Amino acid sequence: MDRRTLLKNMAMTSLLPFGRAGWAFAGDGTAPAGKRMIVVMLRGAVDGLNVVVPYANDEYYSMRSSIAIARPGVEGGALDLDGRFGMHPALAPILPLWQSRKLAFVHACGSPDPTRSHFDAQDYMESGTPGVKSTGTGWMNRALGTLPQRPGALEAVSFGPVLPRIFSGPDAVANVPLGREAGRATAMDKSEINEGFDRMYADNGALGDAYREGRKSRQQILSDLGDGDARDMKEMKEADNGAPSPKGFALDAAQLATLLQRTPELQLAFMQLGGWDTHVNQGGSKGQLANHLQPLAEGLALLTSQLGPQLDDTVIVVMSEFGRTARENGNKGTDHGHGNVMWVLGGPVAGGKVYGDWPGLSSSALHEGRDLAVTTDFRAVLARVCEQHLRLPDKHLATVFPGAPATGSGNVKRLLTT
């Protein structure tokens, strides 16, 4: 550690109870919430052609003899969107969002980098710099750094036991453990124990920073979820009329909604889901992919409904590192491909429309003769949300997505209403 950082840390720890700044409690949530962006990442490359099905393309059906989603109107058929595309039937829980024009898709969207490596492609999507591996920070952390600072507040949160690449960087981000553990009191919530550790970690570089951020977010999360958790769950159960209480992604989504409601300063959130790498027995309207899409759709529906009026200030993006082969493979599955579909939800979204420039699935249109081509750079969509929704000025956009194409290209420029 250099001398300057050391001094800075020492000065701050001597002045304030926890870390860089005292902890501003969110209070009763009456303060107006700012603009929010939530990113949900589907790790493992979801098959976008079966998420938003180009049912008007005959090639789709000839290339996917066992896994295609049938045209709308038949048993297990796609949910019609616009006469050309239909949603996978497992996404029925978010159909009302489409109908109320709060859900849009950008098809044939993806990375300019051709890699079919999950890990490189995810890395690029999280660093925001396709093809450049040396980028040390994630774009959501850079975005956080350019947003108005509210000292001491919980401004960014990630769900899950590890901090994802997308949030790595100098600005503090809290992470919330998954499931019901999140709101439970622990030994570290006892002063007898945490006082000693506060002293031990009073400086200590990166470990000390993580420690203080962890203590701070524990307090916020305990106050948000600890007491309220049981009550909310009870209310939800009643509203669900005896349906099982949410678990997995739906539970995390409900907890995120609670955090967002009670923490007006929270601006950026990240969640992730795995299990999309369907090389074998992907299934059609039912089966493996359907079983993964359904809880995702249920969680998104729950999140948006619980946010209530706050959805007007929230944009949710669902993305995945690349798409899958247009043709099914030898095992009723799909291999690593290229172009995919991006989902954009929220009050500010000009929804009810499939955006992007659809290249079709003819053999000449396919990328390398096998994959959906990319006609919209994923950064164009993300940057559009950062620019128009989070109100990042141009000079900051260039920091968040260096070298990205103009955000106003194609019909994506009309993706948001404000």
Added chain:
Amino acid sequence: MSRNVLGAITLTLLAFSGLSAADPAADQKAQQNALYVLDRLGYGPRPGDLDRVLAMGVDGYIDQQLAPEKITEPPELQRRLDALETTRLSAADLFRDYGPPARKAAGADEDARKKVQQAANHVAEQAQQARLLRAIYSPAQLQEVMTDFWFNHFNVFRDKGIEGHIWVGAYERDAIRPYALGHFRDLLGATAKHPAMLYYLDNWQSSMPRQDRFGDIKGGLNENYAREVMELHTLGVDGGYTQKDVTELARILTGWTYLPRELEAGSQPEFFFDPRRHDFGDKHFLGKNFDGAGSDGEEEGEHALDLLARSPATAKHISYQLAQYFVADQPPPELVQKLAKRFHDSNGDIREVLRTLFHSSEFRDAAASGGKFKTPYRYVISAVRASGIDVINFKPLLGALNQLGMPLYGCQTPDGYKNTQSAWLNPDAMVYRLNFANALGNGNLPLYHEPPPAPVAMAGDMPVSMSMAPPPMTAAQYKPSPPDPMVLQATLGNPFSLQTSEALAAAPPRLRAGMMLGSPEFMRY
């Protein structure tokens, strides 16, 4: 804070604790080096380890660890491993007794299906217990560290189907452990052919498209393994292969499979080359022509693995990972180069590459740095080792690994777990570690708790081993008594800074062991 200051403080503390001898500075250096090799070649000191390494010297310890075949396991460890009856079953036996045939036999009966799943869980839990038992109690620590390293490198996932549950332990036992310090090519071949890997990365189903007796086209290529074996296991993502190479390798490896029916009957070896699935056409892979018709099919795959194992890109990729694992998150390029040369010259002899690594100046120079942040696995194992507790119930340890995002055998993706600070240091993990440290250090983890009884044997054809009684309890209490803070401090060689020492001194004695295990010094190694 600079290391000089830290060193001076530690020295002072040592003087107080009465450990110093005629030349305290030399003693201090020797102790630091002994702790360093205990931490890096293994999972940190158990009570008494520091004195043992001081007695044999750092070089003596390295030599001992590089020859695990000469290290005898303690009889008690052996006895407890022997009690895990399913860890001795072959992959074929596991398949027949616990896998898809058992599930099929259960039919539509919900209770019977549940029992089959419980039995498969039991197999996976025994594999986890065996792994933790060895990591905590085996004196052949480098063997354990390298087993974990290679398992991650050639990762398979417990939760992919019932096959994942039943085979993850057999995979480690048969394909990883015997070659952990052996030749890379053997490791590559053993993993490529093990049913656990064939299943996990789908190659067992990959085949040349063929017509069935009705004239329908059945089967086809699956690229999954062909891509990952190059990207992750050998060349590395920048190793210079193309999409065409991926497809060609997938064609070369068609027919590398296992036959479920024959596995069940025990009539074929676990790996089976199926010429009916193999594509005998010509291929062009990594610049080499493969004359499909002129081979027996199987040898094409062996030849392709030879090419991959011998490639300079593989030597570099593996060397980088070893240097990152043992030295620094950003390993010195000179060291990587040195190791890659040794890898190449020794024909991928892992033991020789490691010998070069442990005797390199880069490794030795890092002794003073404490530059690596422990992964959750290393953190949990090292804490239990240092505490000297005899663990009977492993559930709290497995639960901690789950909560910290590193479930044992639970990495879903083929890249395995990372071992860098940026991957594992985060606010929630810090707080969770401290909670774990408190619970362990204050004697609040139910590590003696009686494990739930083994699943009840099913009627009829279930294996005899299932009805065996669980091993007798060796402890009366449910929770171990907490470690003595003085003993723990000596076990760890008192590595604490002044700041940590002051916080320890200010804390009530009953909390001190937990605080030591939660100290910044214990997070690093």
